[in-house]
Amino acid sequence: MLILHCPCCGIDADETELTPGGTAHLKREGPGSSDEAFERYLFLRENPRGVHFERWRHAHGCGKWFHAARCTMTLEVFGTYSAQTHAPPREILDRIAERRPQERREVA
Amino acid sequence: MQRYSAFAIAREALRHHTGWQRAWRSPEPKRRYDTIIIGAGGHGLATAYWLGKLYGIRDVAVIEKGWLGGGNTGRNTTIIRSNYLQDPSAAIYEKSRSLYETMSQDINYNVMFSPRGVLMLAQTEAEARGYRRTAHANALQGVETQFVSSWRVKQLCPIISLEGPRYPVLGALWQPRAGTARHDAVAWGYARACSDMGMDIIQKCEVTGIRSEGGQVTGVSTTRGEIECDRLGIVVAGHSGALADMAGFRLPIESVALQALVSEPIKPAMDVVVMANTVHGYMSQSDKGEMVIGGGADGYNNYTQRGSFHHIEETVRALVETFPMISRLKMLRQWGGIVDMTGDRSPIISKTPLGNCFINCGWGTGGFKAVPGSGWAMAELMAKGQSPLAEAFTLDRFREGRFIDESVAAGVAH
Ligand SMILES: Cc1cc2nc3c(=O)[nH]c(=O)nc-3n(C[C@H](O)[C@H](O)[C@H](O)COP(=O)(O)OP(=O)(O)OC[C@H]3O[C@@H](n4cnc5c(N)ncnc54)[C@H](O)[C@@H]3O)c2cc1C
Numbered sequence: 141m142l143i144l145h146c147p148c149c150g151i152d153a154d155e156t157e158l159t160p161g162g163t164a165h166l167k168r169e170g171p172g173s174s175d176e177a178f179e180r181y182l183f184l185r186e187n188p189r190g191v192h193f194e195r196w197r198h199a200h201g202c203g204k205w206f207h208a209a210r211c212t213m214t215l216e217v218f219g220t221y222s223a224q225t226h227a228p229p230r231e232i233l234d235r236i237a238e239r240r241p242q243e244r245r246e247v248a
Numbered sequence: 249m250q251r252y253s254a255f256a257i258a259r260e261a262l263r264h265h266t267g268w269q270r271a272w273r274s275p276e277p278k279r280r281y282d283t284i285i286i287g288a289g290g291h292g293l294a295t296a297y298w299l300g301k302l303y304g305i306r307d308v309a310v311i312e313k314g315w316l317g318g319g320n321t322g323r324n325t326t327i328i329r330s331n332y333l334q335d336p337s338a339a340i341y342e343k344s345r346s347l348y349e350t351m352s353q354d355i356n357y358n359v360m361f362s363p364r365g366v367l368m369l370a371q372t373e374a375e376a377r378g379y380r381r382t383a384h385a386n387a388l389q390g391v392e393t394q395f396v397s398s399w400r401v402k403q404l405c406p407i408i409s410l411e412g413p414r415y416p417v418l419g420a421l422w423q424p425r426a427g428t429a430r431h432d433a434v435a436w437g438y439a440r441a442c443s444d445m446g447m448d449i450i451q452k453c454e455v456t457g458i459r460s461e462g463g464q465v466t467g468v469s470t471t472r473g474e475i476e477c478d479r480l481g482i483v484v485a486g487h488s489g490a491l492a493d494m495a496g497f498r499l500p501i502e503s504v505a506l507q508a509l510v511s512e513p514i515k516p517a518m519d520v521v522v523m524a525n526t527v528h529g530y531m532s533q534s535d536k537g538e539m540v541i542g543g544g545a546d547g548y549n550n551y552t553q554r555g556s557f558h559h560i561e562e563t564v565r566a567l568v569e570t571f572p573m574i575s576r577l578k579m580l581r582q583w584g585g586i587v588d589m590t591g592d593r594s595p596i597i598s599k600t601p602l603g604n605c606f607i608n609c610g611w612g613t614g615g616f617k618a619v620p621g622s623g624w625a626m627a628e629l630m631a632k633g634q635s636p637l638a639e640a641f642t643l644d645r646f647r648e649g650r651f652i653d654e655s656v657a658a659g660v661a662h
């Protein structure tokens with residue numbers, strides 16, 4: 141079972157307590173944006189085989205949103221971090237680079 | 249090709265089965281082909297089959313990283329139905345269902361198509377209204393379905409409990425010509441027919457790159473060398489994102505795990521397929537007597553071909569409520585497949601930003617039923633540049649907002 145550390149309330153939560161919220165760090169589009177930009181924001185996904193930055197909600201716990209870096213091939217978790225960021229923090233990126241020197245990383 | 253028949257079985261029985269030939273060749277890849285299909289699942293093989301059969305394009309290689317049928321084709325719960333809501337879906341799924349009726353004869357391979365009928369239970373008032381609407385839409389589309397009473401449900405499937413504590417059965421959408429087929433046989437039968445037309449099915453060969461020149465595809469890099477081609481079809485279900493990345497574009501697709509399980513074999517207890525979309529579970533009985541069970545897809549991106557245990561628990565809990573007699577049944581096997589989910593729960597059969605590169609994906613949790621029809625449309629698209637059956641399923645519909653919303657019809661994974 142997937143266990144993620146909730147950075148909001150500090151609990152190690154089982155996946156049954158959590159609701160997945162999809163890809164993190166998407167750039168929100170608004171009035172005036174092109175069709176292409178909306179398509180990118182709403183539908184197009186990197187869907188990587190490898191490290192995925194994603195949103196989770198501690199639904200059956202503190203109720204807060206947070207982010208996680210997780211490998212979709214192995215389910216290895218590289219860490220969780222605050223939802224109030226536009227990009228993964230340095231320490232998470234360093235941890236990934238250390239454990240996965242080959243991995244190509246893009247943050248959409 | 250050696251023909252299979254009752255006579256052939258008798259003949260071989262008399263000589264201790266020493267005369268059977270290999271069903272398909274396993275050749276070394278050539279340096280170039282007219283057409284390459286990536287992915288030897290049902291959809292890839294059906295595409296190759298119809299390319300050869302209908303358009304005489306036989307200089308074809310189907311390239312598979314594992315073994316043929318080892319992806320979702322060999323992992324699904326084999327429900328075949330065409331009771332969708334939107335016109336483009338009804339057209340392609342009904343074409344496909346009708347092709348299943350004659351598939352065993354077409355390819356001289358017994359795919360055990362069993363049109364035993366599918367019941368989709370209505371367990372809330374909203375669901376009952378929704379299925380009545382689907383039945384009306386299907387009548388206009390020429391798809392035979394009917395909204396039936398709970399009394400009729402009990403008649404068709406006596407082991408069902410109508411008075412479920414949470415969600416009583418109010419009626420059902422009944423498609424009498426829907427059913428099941430043997431999934432491996434579909435892959436094996438098409439592979440044999442393709443090989444017989446001179447096509448090369450190359451297993452254990454992973455595509456690692458897509459090569460192009462001036463915006464046109466020129467070939468693929470594989471673990472068994474470079475192979476050139478004029479036309480490329482990407483038909484890799486859950487791995488579509490990775491292949492699109494190699495071809496230089498992004499897809500409106502996310503890959504998640506979908507699980508299924510089967511019980512120990514028991515005596516015949518139900519001869520229809522029952523789907524319970526509100527409580528998230530469905531069940532049918534295989535010819536071997538095993539109860540074949542599936543439910544909803546897992547929630548997060550996943551390529552591990554394993555799922556989360558609590559989803560299995562949810563599915564089983566729902567089905568025990570619906571079929572109390574299965575509560576003591578032992579489960580034999582559980583597995584997962586990686587399904588390719590689009591935003592509107594409809595597939596993509598389309599040209600791509602790369603010239604002469606086509607893609608067929610996004611069948612998500614419900615593409616086994618579509619194998620022959622999808623291959624038919626994809627082959628036409630690849631051969632002629634357009635296909636009426638595929639017209640609505642283009643990649644640009646997401647940019648243009650032309651969704652084919654089947655989130656209701658595809659509500660539970662099937
Ligand atoms: C548990 C489960 C239950 C299901 N139940 C039903 C059901 O009841 N009814 C229904 O209609 N549908 C059902 N489905 C959905 C159905 O199985 C799929 O939609 C369908 O099988 C997809 O077929 P395909 O040929 O597109 O993909 P696949 O069969 O997955 O074939 C794709 C192939 O591409 C290969 N490949 C991937 N990457 C590469 C590469 N780089 N190089 C070479 N080869 C590659 C893979 O190895 C694979 O063999 C279910 C799916 C699952 C997982």
Ligand SMILES: [Zn+2]
Pocket residue numbers: 146147148149150151198201202203204
């Ligand atoms: Zn929390």
